[in-house]
Amino acid sequence: MNLEAAINEWSDLLAEHVITNAEELRAAATATFNESRCIPAIIRPGSRTEVQACLRVANRHGVPLYPVSSGRNWGYGSRLPALNGCALLDLRRLNRILDLNEELGYVTLEPGVTQVQLFEYLRARGSKLWMDATGSSPDCSVVGNTMERGFGHTPYSDHFGNACALEVVLPNGEIIDTGFGRFPDACAAPLYRPGVGPSVDGLFSQSNLGIATRMTVWLMPAPERVQAFFFRCDHDTDLPGLIDALRPLRMRGLLRSAVHIGNDYKVLSGIQQFPWEETGGQTPLTRDILQGARRKLGFGAWNGSGALYGTAREVAEARRVLRRSLRGRVARLTFMDDRRIRLLQAVHGPLQAFVRRDLAQALGLVKSVFGLLQGIPTSQPLRSCYWRKRGPIPDDMDPDRDRCGLLWLAPVLPLRGSDAVHACELAARTLLQFGFEPILSLTLLTERALGCVISISYDRDKAGEDERARSCHDVLLKGLMARGYYPYRLGAQSMWLMDQPNSYNRFIAQIRDAIDPNRILAPGRYEGERRLRQFEANLTAGLDERPGSPC
């Protein structure tokens, strides 16, 4: 590879948008766990045409590019390329919202558009359409999260399932439009995903076969009525009955959206940081202290949230059935709508000075969940990244910079009580063994699948924790796989899962070899790194000898 030549050509194209100073490169190479990369440059094209030109330069000089949209893939490796020696292709400048169709319910946008940008855009236009937001940062990229197959909280929670008409730049710099988009003036391009002939959208999700530079995202018409519900179970043993009671409601469409259920640790970490004083600095949190917090703040062993959407009568009927189905299975079921939230707010506002800080935070959590159930981005859940940090949470949260420790592991389970119990028990046991709190949540992703999100949250500033967290992650992932539970998404900590030789991986490799013979696009991403070790060694040879090299 000829890095100098590539940087020179990129600089000719992008001027100051080529970053090579060591400090910025080092910041970019930092994640929320002990993984780093040698990133020789960051380039920030401002248009699709510039993305194409950057790829051509990369091909000419053999410098691979790793595309990121906002780079906020926290818990999965932030913006780290899979291999050392890849330059970052940062798409934040492609941040246009190109089209909004109120009648047919969609927006077309570029990868630099953030959740909050889309939200404000819709609000400014008085749109009657809702986006779906993840609980991740408001500054995370809509397209980036979609390509990773992330999920949110409304009936449009399946982000990739509600995306259409991708514009993709291939590794050779060519552009394709998926679905009907490849035909001139095809009216249904943003409306009907597969188009005609082989449908390739899925090939570009969780992959390294192309860069999405534009996408249509379907938006949900605001329903006549939305009513959130919150419930809690007081005993761990309530979990399987709860899941089995919710499944028929989800399968029958009475619950149209992803219900989220968090354990006690999850709720506590959303409300406050680790109670260092109370525990005298001991970790992990003892059951006693946790029980005390449950009593004080009113949450249970498992705590669920979701919402009902529709006409007033539809919502009333769904409420009736939900109430009946959960009777005897939950300790408390509360419904909440705008009026009730405003009431709480009105009571709470004037009393702010007198209310305990943790209660205020608990109300903040409820409000943020209620917002998410309507697609309103929030930074509230991000606070939990600071769970084990000793200092206060800064206003401008940046878990990478602040050395928050966070590893996410998200297996998919059958939507069945027994599977939820198996996976959660294994996760809780393993995390506690390694000295971490088992912060767990379960999401009714689809009518048939349950997503379990396991957070390993720690303080990178504490010696030995980085290594312990990684061991914990690996032991748990292998344990889950041995029981048949595989993750829906991988990060820098788990990309090794793709290393195994099998016919599926060979098939993808054949495609990759055909369309990216120079291995210019995100080598190792969702393909496993092992077989690329020699390739990587060639990329990085001599890199550490450059002045100010971060390698």
Place this chain on the structure above:
Amino acid sequence: MNLEAAINEWSDLLAEHVITNAEELRAAATATFNESRCIPAIIRPGSRTEVQACLRVANRHGVPLYPVSSGRNWGYGSRLPALNGCALLDLRRLNRILDLNEELGYVTLEPGVTQVQLFEYLRARGSKLWMDATGSSPDCSVVGNTMERGFGHTPYSDHFGNACALEVVLPNGEIIDTGFGRFPDACAAPLYRPGVGPSVDGLFSQSNLGIATRMTVWLMPAPERVQAFFFRCDHDTDLPGLIDALRPLRMRGLLRSAVHIGNDYKVLSGIQQFPWEETGGQTPLTRDILQGARRKLGFGAWNGSGALYGTAREVAEARRVLRRSLRGRVARLTFMDDRRIRLLQAVHGPLQAFVRRDLAQALGLVKSVFGLLQGIPTSQPLRSCYWRKRGPIPDDMDPDRDRCGLLWLAPVLPLRGSDAVHACELAARTLLQFGFEPILSLTLLTERALGCVISISYDRDKAGEDERARSCHDVLLKGLMARGYYPYRLGAQSMWLMDQPNSYNRFIAQIRDAIDPNRILAPGRYEGERRLRQFEANLTAGLDERPGSPC
């Protein structure tokens, strides 16, 4: 290619399941329009392993294979390969239903399983799950229709969207399992479609990149209540307002399934054959006669059907909103459930001898639609293939054998009144110009897309009709494309649409070259034939000199 050697090796593998007698080959090479193929052999493997072995033989001897499941792709070319010289790989013997999961709602099956077979299987087990059926033949393959991205009538009408965990034999004979299926004992394989990493399912739909030999199909839990609705509009000008009134209901989830709307010609052709006596043999049908039939049998210019599913109260609420939304937009809106159908039946049964045949047929049509709305396969709609035939409809309908003329053309439109009008007007004008009745239906395929199915129905036994129908089809398809309306599916009559050089087609071609270097699997299918002319000429060289050759 070495056909003799291939046939010998296939015969060693499959014994009597290799067919080379001219009569059967000629029957297989017949479609419902003037298209035929030189098919040198039909091979019928009985297992996945035999499919793999057949592909290896094909590769060794350069004889391409064209896979069909049931071969009932009527209106799109039946079972015709895209090119002359391909042997048919007939999968009908792979007809096992391998797994039924009542709790999580799915069935796993092979490509030879027909709609009626699955229906009977579920019924025999007292299953509380519904399949979704197309209005095509009860003997059509579930997997085949799914891989063509066909659609039905229940909330699970999007067949490919409700398929998971494909087992695919690649052109080289290797097998891959999609999604989590590639990992050992992955519990969520039949439940969560994308798995992890690039998702390839879509690549195998409407393509020639692999053969699906197994698939999981999600099944809908039978709802507490189902209520069908039927409505009619008396004027063509009612159409746009109707469509625009239905869109919000579909987008808001009040209508969960695909509503179908047929014009007057469509309904009449579902009830009876062309009234040859009444018209004195003149075609196309005059407005006068059509108006008479509308009055006599009680249908309108546009006639819709759909159903409401859910709890009794959900259905009641959907009925209320539907009624309100359609007020003033339809001449009549009727609701129908099991009781009402049984009542009609009870009244009609004893009076059978006295009821006019066309009224009996009309009731039959309503009953079959009511069944389809609950996923019950029916052969009723198939009768319309015989619309222009002079003789009576046989009990064992076979449109290929009986020289029914049928060409289907199914553009996808935005779900918007103005688009429905544009497409339907163009279709009606074009078909009438060519002397055919514009038999049209519109389907609310998704929340945003309207599928228009245009039937060109004629009698292949009438001289000149074959050519006229093809010209009509081509003129109409080009006219629709010029307005931005592209078909969701192609047949032997329209595969030329894929011939255009563009980056999408080049991308697919690169993949194809990589995984099927010998062009063994269905060459030309969804890729266009033009560039394969020389390849085809080599395949067929000398074929017509074989004894009893059908070429």
